[in-house]
Amino acid sequence: MPHTKDELPDALYSAAQVRALDASLIAAGTPGFELMQRAARATWRAMVRQWPTANELSVLAGHGNNAGDGYLVAVLAQRAGWSVRVLAVGEPQRLQGDAALAHAQAVSEKAVIETWSAQSPLRGIVLDALLGTGLTGEAREPYGSAIDAINAAELPVVSVDIPSGLCADTGHILGCAVRADLTVTFIGLKLGLFTGDAADVVGALVFNDLHADPPLLDAAPAIGRRLTANNLPSLAARAPASHKGKFGHVLLIGGDRGLGGAILLSAQSALRSGAGMVSVATRSEHVLAALARIPEAMVLGTSSANQLMGLLQKVSVLVVGPGLGQAAWGRSLLSAAANAPLPQVWDADALNMLAEDRVALPKNCVITPHPGEAARLLGISTGQVQADRPGAAHALSKKYTAVVVLKGAGSLIASPDGRLAVCHQGHPAMATAGLGDVLAGLVGALLAQGMATFDAACLAVWLHANAGEQQGKSGRGLAASDLIPAIRQLLEEQAPCLK
Template sequence: MPHTKDDLPDALYSAAQVRGLDASLIAAGTSGFELMHRAARATWRALVRHWPAANELTVVAGHGNNAGDGYLVAVLAKRGGWTVRVLAAGDPRQLRGDAASAHAEAVSENVVIEAWSAQSDYRGIVLDALLGTGLAGDVREPYASVIAAINASGLPVVAVDIPSGLCADTGRILGCAVRADLTVTFIGLKLGLFTGDAANVVGERVFNDLHADPRLLEGAPITARRLTAGNLPRLAARRGASHKGQFGHVLLIGGDRGLGGAILLSAQSALRSGAGMVSLATRPEHVPAALARIPEAMALGAASANQLMDLLQKVSVLVVGPGLGQGAWGRSLLSAAANAPLPQVWDADALNLLAEGRVSLPKGCVITPHPGEAARLLGLSTAQVQADRPAAAHALSKKYTAVVVLKGAGSLIACPDGRLAVCHQGHPAMAAAGLGDVLAGLVGALLAQGMDAFDATCLAVWLHANAGERQGKFGRGLAASDLIPAIRQLLEEQAPCLK
C-alpha cells in the first residue's frame, strides 16, 4: 500500500537488507517480474497524483532493474494516453533477466526508445530510472553527464526507488545525484533517504510495500527507526499534587566572557521544557543579565570551580558546554562536572575540550556534536563524518559509552546498545546560531523529569526539529529563542501535563 509524507513506516533498512527482503518475497512465491510490475504501477499512481495535469513523460533508463521499472512505467504512461519517450543511457542489449523482459514489453507496446546523447531533450515529467540502490563508488560517465542534464532541464523529476547517485545506506551524494521532486521507494525504507545530503535531492517520499506479506518483515533486522509523532517516548502526566521537587534540578554550566547568551538560551530552554528547578553557573558579570532574562532560575556567579562544589551536591542533572570557552575557566568547571556522579549533557566547548583529551566523559552521558565536533572527537575530517553519518554516530556512542546526537540534516541518535534513531524533520531556517544551546537545555530538562538518556534525547531532538519546522514557516531570520515557546506547545501536545 502507498504511504506519503509522514504516513510512512518507522523501520529503516540498509540496501543489503532490502535486497534480502526482496529475495524473501521471491522465495515465497512472488516472481521478480511481478514485483517489477508492482513497483511500476506504484510509481505511475504516485506520479499521476503528484502531477494530475501532466500528459508527457521522459523516462531516462540505465542498465539494471531500476531501468526495468522505468520501461514498465513508460508502458503504463503510453496506455494512459501520454506522450512517452525513453532515453536509454544504458545499452538495452545489455539488459538481463526481468529488466530485459521489461524492455521487451515496452518495445511490444511501441514505446519510443532512443539512445541518450548529450543533445537529447527532455519534456514533461522526467522519470529517473538510472542507477538504483546498488551503486558502489562515485557516479561514472556517461551517467554523470545524464544526471547533470536532468538537473539542468528544469523539469519536474520523479525518482524510482532512490535518486540516482544518492547512497542508500548513508545519504551521501556519490559524486553527483539527481535532484528529484518525488521519490517512490519500495519494500523497505532506506536509511539514506532520511539523512545527510538526502534533504537536498529526495523531494517528497512515497513508499509502497509491493503487497509484501507482513510476516516476512517480522523479525527482519533493521538499521534504524524514524522518529515520528506516533512512536515518540512520552513524559508521564503529572498528578494533581505534584511539586517542583519531583521534576529534577538542572544545573547549566557555561557562559565565559563574550559567550553569555549561549548558557542563557540553554537555561531558558530547560525551564520552559518542564524542569522543576533550574540553576546556572556562569561568569559573575553575566548574573545580572541572567536574573533579568530568567528570574525563575537561580544564577551563581562562579569565578572558579571551587564555587560549584556545594551546588553539585544539590542538583540532579548537568548541562555543560554552551558558551563554556576553552580557556582555564571553562576547563576547571568542566573538570568539576566530569567528577560529579550525575546524568549529564555535554555540548559545544565541552566536546572540544573532550576531543583534546583534557577531560574524560562520565559513562551514561548524552553528547550533542555537530559534524565538525564529531570529526574532532573521532580524529577524522568533517567530510569523513558526513560521508557515513550512521557509522560516525555509532562510533561516537561506542567510544564514549554515551547517547549521541549527530546533529545536521537528518539528525541521528545513537545508543551504546546499538539502537539508532533518525529525525528527518526540520527547516532550512534553522541554520542559525544558538539552536544547539536550546537542544542541550531541552535534553537536560527531560532527563531531570525521569526519562532515560536515549528516550529523552529522541524526544528532545524531535521536539526541537518540529519546533523549528513550525517557526521556519515564517522564513529566514529564525532566532534560537523562537523555538522555546514552540517546544513547550509541542511537548504539551505530545504528553499533556494533566490528563
C-alpha cells in the same frame, strides 16, 4: 500499499537488507517480474497524483532492475495516451532477467526507445530510472553526465526507488545526484533517504511495500527507526499533588566572557521544558542579565570550580558547554563536572575539550555534536563524517559509551546498545546560532524529569526539529529563542501535564 510522506513506516533498512527482502518475496512465491510491475504501477499512480495534467514523459533508463521499472512505467504512460520516449543510458542488450523482460514489453508496445546522448532533449516529466540502490562509488560516465542533464533541464523529476547518485545507506551524494521532486520507494525504507544530503534531492517521498507480507517485513531487523509523533517516548502525566522536587534540578554550566547568551538560552529552554528547578553557573558579569531574563533560575557567579562543589551535591542533572570557552575558567569547570556522578549533557566547547583529551566523559551522558565537533571527536575530517553519518554516530557512541545526537539535516540519535533513530523534520531557517544551546537545555530538562538518556535525546530532538519547522514557516530571521515556546506547546500536546 502506498504511503504518503506522513504515513511512512517507522522501520529503516540498509540497501542490502531491502535486496534480501526482495529476494525473500520471490522465494515465497511472488515472481520478480510481478514485483517489478507493482513497482511500476506504484510509480505511475504517484506521478499522476503529483502532476494530474501532465501528458509527456521522458524516461532515462540504466541497465539494472531500476531500468526495468522505468521501461514498465513508460508502457503504462503510453497506454494512457501520453507522449513517451525512453532514453537508454545503459545498453539494453546488457539487461538481464526481469529488466530484460520489461524492456521486451516496452519494445512490443512500440515505445520509442533511443540511445541517450548529451544532446538528447528532455520533455515533460523526467523519470530517473538510472542507478537505484546498488551504487557504492561515484557514478561513472555516461551516468554522471545524464544526471547533470536531468538537473539542468529544470523539469519535474521522479526518481524510482532512490535518486540516482544518493547512497541508500548513508544519505551521502556519491559525486552527483538527481534532484528529484518526487521519489517513489519500495518494500522497505532506506536509511539514506532521511539524513545528510537526502533533504536536498529526495523531494516528496512515497512508499509502497509491493504487497509484502507483514510477517516477512517484521522478521527483518531494522537498522534504525524514524522518529514520529506516534512512536516517541513520552513523559508521564503529573499527579495533582506534584511539587518541584519531583522533577529534577538542572545545573547549567557555561557562559564565559562574551558568551553569556548561550548558557541563558540553555537555561531558559530547560525551565520551559519542565525541569523542577534550574541553576546556572556562569561568569559573575552575567548574573544580572541572567536574573533579568530568567528570574526563576538560581544564578551563581562563578570564578573557579571550587565554588561549584556545594551545588553539585544538590542537583540531579548537568548541562555543560554552552558558551563555556576553552580557557582556564572553562577547563576547570568542565573538570569539576566530569567528576560528578550525575547524568550529563555535553555540548559545544565541552566537546572540543573532550576531543583534545583534556577530560574524560563520565557515564550516563548525552553528547550533542554538530558534524565539525564529531569530526574532532573521531579524529577525522568533517567530510568523512558527512559521508557516513550513521557510521559516525555509532562510532561516537561506542567510543564514549554515551548517547550521541549527531546534529544536522536528518539528525541521528545513537545509543551504545546499537539503537539508532533519525529525525528528518526541520526547516532551513534553523541554520542560525543558538539552536544547539536550546537543544542541550531541553535534553537536560527531560533527563531531570526521569527519562532515560536515549529516550530523552529522541524526544528532545523531535521536539526541537518540529518546533523549528513550525517557526520556520515565517521564513528567514528565526531566532533560537523563538523555538522555546513552540517546544513547550509541542511537549504538552505530546505528553499532557495533567491527565
